Amino acid sequence: MHSKTIQQEARRRHASLCAEIERHNRLYYVEAAPEISDTDFDALLRELQELEAEYPDLITPDSPTQRVGGAPLEEFETVEHAVPMLSIDNTYNEGELRAFDERVRRGLGRAEEPQYVVELKIDGVAISLSYENGELTRAATRGDGYRGDNVTANIRTIRSVPLKLGKKPPRILEVRGEVYMRHQELERQNRLREKAGDPLLANPRNATAGTLKLLDPKQVARRRLDAVFYEVATMEGVELTTHWETLARLREWGLPTCEQAQHCKNIKDVIAVCDSWESCRNNLDFEMDGMVVKVDSAVQRRRLGATSKAPRWVIAYKFPAQVARTKVLRITVQVGKSGALTPVAEMEPVALAGTKVKRATLHNFEDLAKKDIQIGDTVEIQKAGEIIPQVLRHLPEFRPDGAKPFPIPKQCPECGGEVHKDPEGVHLRCLNLSCPAQLKERLEHFAGRAAMDIEGFGPALVEQLVTRELVKSPADIYDLNEDVLSDLERMGKKSAANLMNAINSSRNQPLRRLLHGLGIRHVGGHTAEILAQYFGSMDRLMEASVEELQEIHEIGETVARSVRDFFDTDENRTLVQRLQKRGVNMREESRAATGAQPFDGKTFVVTGTLQRYSRDGIHARIKELGGRPTSSVTSKTDYVVAGESPGSKRDKARELGIPVLTEDEFEKLAGDSR
Ligand code: IVH
Numbered sequence: 001m002h003s004k005t006i007q008q009e010a011r012r013r014h015a016s017l018c019a020e021i022e023r024h025n026r027l028y029y030v031e032a033a034p035e036i037s038d039t040d041f042d043a044l045l046r047e048l049q050e051l052e053a054e055y056p057d058l059i060t061p062d063s064p065t066q067r068v069g070g071a072p073l074e075e076f077e078t079v080e081h082a083v084p085m086l087s088i089d090n091t092y093n094e095g096e097l098r099a100f101d102e103r104v105r106r107g108l109g110r111a112e113e114p115q116y117v118v119e120l121k122i123d124g125v126a127i128s129l130s131y132e133n134g135e136l137t138r139a140a141t142r143g144d145g146y147r148g149d150n151v152t153a154n155i156r157t158i159r160s161v162p163l164k165l166g167k168k169p170p171r172i173l174e175v176r177g178e179v180y181m182r183h184q185e186l187e188r189q190n191r192l193r194e195k196a197g198d199p200l201l202a203n204p205r206n207a208t209a210g211t212l213k214l215l216d217p218k219q220v221a222r223r224r225l226d227a228v229f230y231e232v233a234t235m236e237g238v239e240l241t242t243h244w245e246t247l248a249r250l251r252e253w254g255l256p257t258c259e260q261a262q263h264c265k266n267i268k269d270v271i272a273v274c275d276s277w278e279s280c281r282n283n284l285d286f287e288m289d290g291m292v293v294k295v296d297s298a299v300q301r302r303r304l305g306a307t308s309k310a311p312r313w314v315i316a317y318k319f320p321a322q323v324a325r326t327k328v329l330r331i332t333v334q335v336g337k338s339g340a341l342t343p344v345a346e347m348e349p350v351a352l353a354g355t356k357v358k359r360a361t362l363h364n365f366e367d368l369a370k371k372d373i374q375i376g377d378t379v380e381i382q383k384a385g386e387i388i389p390q391v392l393r394h395l396p397e398f399r400p401d402g403a404k405p406f407p408i409p410k411q412c413p414e415c416g417g418e419v420h421k422d423p424e425g426v427h428l429r430c431l432n433l434s435c436p437a438q439l440k441e442r443l444e445h446f447a448g449r450a451a452m453d454i455e456g457f458g459p460a461l462v463e464q465l466v467t468r469e470l471v472k473s474p475a476d477i478y479d480l481n482e483d484v485l486s487d488l489e490r491m492g493k494k495s496a497a498n499l500m501n502a503i504n505s506s507r508n509q510p511l512r513r514l515l516h517g518l519g520i521r522h523v524g525g526h527t528a529e530i531l532a533q534y535f536g537s538m539d540r541l542m543e544a545s546v547e548e549l550q551e552i553h554e555i556g557e558t559v560a561r562s563v564r565d566f567f568d569t570d571e572n573r574t575l576v577q578r579l580q581k582r583g584v585n586m587r588e589e590s591r592a593a594t595g596a597q598p599f600d601g602k603t604f605v606v607t608g609t610l611q612r613y614s615r616d617g618i619h620a621r622i623k624e625l626g627g628r629p630t631s632s633v634t635s636k637t638d639y640v641v642a643g644e645s646p647g648s649k650r651d652k653a654r655e656l657g658i659p660v661l662t663e664d665e666f667e668k669l670a671g672d673s674r
Contacts (some may be wrong), residue, residue: 086311180588514579521566
């Protein structure tokens, strides 16, 4: 065949695959009536991916393959909402719902009968999407209602958000909705996090908000969020007279709406619908915290208008938090990775919000004392969106004779070590760095998937190694040998050999994984990566001052101080030295590093305005070439690069006899000049 015809054929197939995938997406997400299996759907998507791999010209921004997430962002752009994203007023009982209906009727004049639409109030994050000629152009978070973050790159990864609207869309559409995470997905995320030793997501709303704040859309794509749409903010080219009709049109265009929405002729029907959902809220796969009741007619809505806070035509009916009553059998104390002591109520099992609950957190000892919870007490526990239930209060009339307050521990329940109250917080902490409970947590974290990734180094092994005092610090892991390991319970020769291999190869992990594994407070995987990329080696990081750390984009004072404190502690310096002696890698390959590094080990200060580099740009270039940008001129500075209006830094450099480079000279040195 002629190459032109092959091209044409590819183009045709591409268009038809895109259309078919979009149609199945719509059937799945909007109509909840899929026609093909997930496997068949994946096969279509794979065919499209293969076609695009062969003909990259065919890739369009709205191709269904583009949901995997694009390049990471530096920060979110702030966007202004042309129509503010107001909040809505709340009601908590039937009487307040009737009062809302009264207000609406008064506002409209008695003769007009308002009709309503009732939707579920899904607990997620509000979002505003803009479509122009059917194409998704922008997605923004609510922010303060007037200004939010431009999170388009993140929203594009959500499969239930159409990148292109179907069936004669309006020329301009700005639509509001909710992004949320299903329970099933939250559980999947938490299973992964548990394995990796990362803190668990507390509830679906925080999980969603946290996900949308990620700067790397590829990570967002992995979290599998959902979306539902419920209001039109701006529309040009289409007129609609009722909300009920609007919902139908949104679905036609491919935007999912609340499947459970109901049309109600009067407030009596509204109340019946709200009542009926209160008892079945736990049967859904997502969190809802109430219902939203809306006037149906567009004309009536316009006449009612809004206060500065909320529209007058809508009200939320909030369900009470779910509460259960049970008895405290015991109070136990857990010791976390950083030594924090948390009291936990162990209770008679009770049904709450769709699950059986037998443990609830008491947060800390101040909380325990304030609520005065004692063993044998009858307590009320609550689950308000959170996964872990909380103890609300005890019921004094049920307190058994002879009950006593739970004593505040003076020693760590695990190691008998000294405990201290956090100066900045309310936590009691065990100060013994070799406390077995903390040690176990720390070792599991160190060897975890997100850190040194030592396969087979799980809780059961850690338990044995710590109890037999074979490992007292992460560095001791590298002194283990096959003989010692094969002596452990449930450990054959073969698994011991595999484990030894895993331990040995973890020595080569990049610095960012080691840093994460050390468990420095406030330094998670992402921050560890930033630090490793910036400094390139443990030595350099260990020398960095708080000021220098704070100069790094995304590193604030809390993190900077915590890093400095960590390396100022003798035990931690010793730990790093011991790891180094055992051959653990302490370096991070620079992303751009290939061959010679002309600025290796050199410190630069940039001052004044440059013509050809931005400030971030020149800093990045210095780092790429092995150098280190800093902000203040000291005797340790190797070069100062001075642009226009350089100010006192250049003077100081001259005083200290440090070479001052012009932009041209820097370019030459960097090999950037032509
Ligand atoms: S309508 C101006 N409908 O609840 C009216 N909101 O507490 C816009 N929400 O900010 C809101 N489900 O994030 C509406 N079916 C629904 C909703 C809903 C959840 C959220 C939304 C809003 C918050 C108010």
